[in-house]
Amino acid sequence: xxxxxxxxxxxxxxxxxxxxSLFARRGFNIDSLAVGPTExxxxxxxxxxxxxxxxxxxxxxxxLHKLINVIKVQDLDPGEMVDRELVLFKVNAPPxxxxxxxxxxxxxxxxxxxxxxxxxxxxxxGAGDKLAAMEDLFRxxxxxxxxxxGKIALSRGLRxx
Amino acid sequence: xxxxxxxxxxxxxEAEGVDVMFGYPGGVALPIYDAIWDSxxxxxxxxxxxxxxxxxADGYARATGKTGVCLVTSGPGATNTVxxxxxxxxDSIPMVVLTAQVATSVLxxxxxxxxxxxxxxxxxxxxxxxxxxxxxxxxxxxxxFHIASTGRPGPVLVDIPVDVSKGEIASFRYPETVGIPGYKxxxxxxxxxxxxxxxxxxxxxxxxxxxxxxxIASGAAKELKELAxxxxxxxxxxxxGKGGFPEDHYLYVGMPGMHxxxxxxxxxxxTDLLIAVGVRFDDRVTGKLQTFASxxxxxxxxxxxxEIGKNKPVDVPxxxxxxxxxxxxxxELRKMAAEPRTEKWxxxxxxxxRRFPLHYHREGAALLPQHVxxxxxxxTAGRDVVVATEVGQNQMWACQYHKVLGPRTWLSSGxxxxxxxxxxxxxxxxxxxxxxxxxxxxxxxxxxxxxQELATARIYDLPVKVVILNxxxxxxxxQWQELFYDRHYSQSVLSQQVPDFVKLAEAYDWLGLRVxxxxxxxxxxxRAFEHDGPALVDCRVEPEENVYPMxxxxxxxxxxxxxxxGGPISDMLDEELLTEVWE
Ligand SMILES: Cc1ncc(C[n+]2csc(CCOP(=O)(O)OP(=O)(O)O)c2C)c(N)n1
Numbered sequence: 117x118x119x120x121x122x123x124x125x126x127x128x129x130x131x132x133x134x135x136x137s138l139f140a141r142r143g144f145n146i147d148s149l150a151v152g153p154t155e156x157x158x159x160x161x162x163x164x165x166x167x168x169x170x171x172x173x174x175x176x177x178x179x180l181h182k183l184i185n186v187i188k189v190q191d192l193d194p195g196e197m198v199d200r201e202l203v204l205f206k207v208n209a210p211p212x213x214x215x216x217x218x219x220x221x222x223x224x225x226x227x228x229x230x231x232x233x234x235x236x237x238x239x240x241x242g243a244g245d246k247l248a249a250m251e252d253l254f255r256x257x258x259x260x261x262x263x264x265x266g267k268i269a270l271s272r273g274l275r276x277x
Numbered sequence: 278x279x280x281x282x283x284x285x286x287x288x289x290x291e292a293e294g295v296d297v298m299f300g301y302p303g304g305v306a307l308p309i310y311d312a313i314w315d316s317x318x319x320x321x322x323x324x325x326x327x328x329x330x331x332x333x334a335d336g337y338a339r340a341t342g343k344t345g346v347c348l349v350t351s352g353p354g355a356t357n358t359v360x361x362x363x364x365x366x367x368d369s370i371p372m373v374v375l376t377a378q379v380a381t382s383v384l385x386x387x388x389x390x391x392x393x394x395x396x397x398x399x400x401x402x403x404x405x406x407x408x409x410x411x412x413x414x415x416x417x418x419x420x421x422f423h424i425a426s427t428g429r430p431g432p433v434l435v436d437i438p439v440d441v442s443k444g445e446i447a448s449f450r451y452p453e454t455v456g457i458p459g460y461k462x463x464x465x466x467x468x469x470x471x472x473x474x475x476x477x478x479x480x481x482x483x484x485x486x487x488x489x490x491x492x493i494a495s496g497a498a499k500e501l502k503e504l505a506x507x508x509x510x511x512x513x514x515x516x517x518g519k520g521g522f523p524e525d526h527y528l529y530v531g532m533p534g535m536h537x538x539x540x541x542x543x544x545x546x547x548t549d550l551l552i553a554v555g556v557r558f559d560d561r562v563t564g565k566l567q568t569f570a571s572x573x574x575x576x577x578x579x580x581x582x583x584e585i586g587k588n589k590p591v592d593v594p595x596x597x598x599x600x601x602x603x604x605x606x607x608x609e610l611r612k613m614a615a616e617p618r619t620e621k622w623x624x625x626x627x628x629x630x631r632r633f634p635l636h637y638h639r640e641g642a643a644l645l646p647q648h649v650x651x652x653x654x655x656x657t658a659g660r661d662v663v664v665a666t667e668v669g670q671n672q673m674w675a676c677q678y679h680k681v682l683g684p685r686t687w688l689s690s691g692x693x694x695x696x697x698x699x700x701x702x703x704x705x706x707x708x709x710x711x712x713x714x715x716x717x718x719x720x721x722x723x724x725x726x727x728x729q730e731l732a733t734a735r736i737y738d739l740p741v742k743v744v745i746l747n748x749x750x751x752x753x754x755x756q757w758q759e760l761f762y763d764r765h766y767s768q769s770v771l772s773q774q775v776p777d778f779v780k781l782a783e784a785y786d787w788l789g790l791r792v793x794x795x796x797x798x799x800x801x802x803x804r805a806f807e808h809d810g811p812a813l814v815d816c817r818v819e820p821e822e823n824v825y826p827m828x829x830x831x832x833x834x835x836x837x838x839x840x841x842x843g844g845p846i847s848d849m850l851d852e853e854l855l856t857e858v859w860e
Contacts, residue, residue, distance in 0.1 A: 130395070130407070133396075137400065141400065178583035179583050181582065181583070182581070182583055183404075184424060184457060184459055185459055187459045
């Protein structure tokens, strides 16, 4: 099962290694990982997407809690989180096909961020399924390169008082 | 007053009340050694190998309850401590390891004697620090001691580059408090769960207390005894929990697991309520997990939430300090006016104890290792004695035949099973408890892993005693090969004659004695124990004696090899008596 973990950590050297090595030790492959500072500059949030059974994952989250630099660990409930990822697609685009590609990008509210002699680079954000659909369509033209930020997520404000 | 980083470090150690540390110098550690030179308070024991420094700090911590400290140089000095750090990590021993490091300006360049020791020790430390500024040192040391000694204790490593040791600080101030936002161990058990536990205990017909290292770490021996006596609960202690409950007590039912007595493992299998305190359901205890305590509900008390439910699902999880939680459970039971109801369960256990005691074949002229341990136990009765062990058969016989009566008098490498642990641990213990009789029960293989520390004991006048159960084999390996590998003694053969341990002892200016007959044991042990200085007794024991009973690796704990015939549990139950228990 796919889990999205949101891990709040002290913004210090070496913390990312401490976190990821716990996954490596268990043989879990991390599907995506995004790190950045938070509203508090001394803290960073790490969003980790990992495919794992519940029981071993629970063990890893408990181990994460034990790391001295880890402040908080949440296994986000897919129904109660908002998640986004940003992707850059560099797509083969000979001049005669540019138009088509731009149209596909528009349907998904993608933005053209670079135009080359034979390529277009499109920026897109969204949840996983939308980005997968885009990728699928761009494949027909030939994708030269993809870069993705990895998923970031926050729990929804539902339960706020 | 301006001080440099090294001086600040020494002042910080003094502020922590460190009275002795174990170490070994080298290039980038020299500023620190210079500051130690100037310190009046810090006693430094120069070991003969850095692994010995780590084990000595560990033994000191186990025997005194204080945090052990060791100091080594960068590179090979640091890597030599790795086994000692892993050993302390597996057994949750509070320890601060100080490693000197190359200058910050050359970090990461493969400078001479540079290793990334914080990277190497990431998975075997509770936490580690690389200090970048001299001004950070006091705060880091404060945090290191705090982290090492609180919650679930463990080793913390502080890596100190040489320019940090030399760097100047305007003035030294040691912080009074620590604030680590991500570190707040839960020490009080949840009231509702404590109540639930008390209710289960009040109702149970066949309860068992299963106590481990957490009882020692939290200083809960008294609370454990109170609870056990109030409800007349039989108690087992794990290898790490030995000393948490007096082994001469009527309610004491042995050490469970691979080489535990049959009656212990029967009781663990038949229990209907396992009250697990500060234990981690290690595979050496549980054997095959599916059949371990399978008729039982489980209460699990541990300060580390990650231990609860790790290997076995739990009915009542209680995160908290063993001492607090045990006291709270006892208070709850008193409030409920709960009465003990284990008289008949104890009769079942007594029957097992009578029929299946630990036993070995005493007849004949052969010198048996079990006999040696029994005599050590008898000859030290009533004395302030600390027993360390090496690893292998010697360790298991020590578990079986030496009765540990109080906490912090038993030093044995549990989780890592480190041969070579015993002698340096005994040295550390003796440094922290000068008045105690400290004995290392050793194997001839293990003692050779760290025998250079014989020098340390002699030179620092630490009068430890080493009793070698010399069987000329890597005995435990040989036993497995005998039982499971068609007696192919592949690379497990040592020699009873080489080295000549008596001469080795004498080379280090120890008293060295040799025993070859059962009749010589007492005299030699008494001479060694009374000797005003370190002494070694080389006991040339029966080479192919096995440790029994034994649970085959991966087997159910009630199905044991050797010992007095009996088992599995299904055959061992006296139906009449058991029905009585339920009436
Ligand atoms: C450092 C280390 N290496 C290897 C082992 C594996 N091992 C476990 S017991 C044992 C034999 C120990 O022999 P000895 O010290 O002579 O004790 P005995 O079993 O004969 O009492 C070995 C090699 C270990 N536990 N530790």
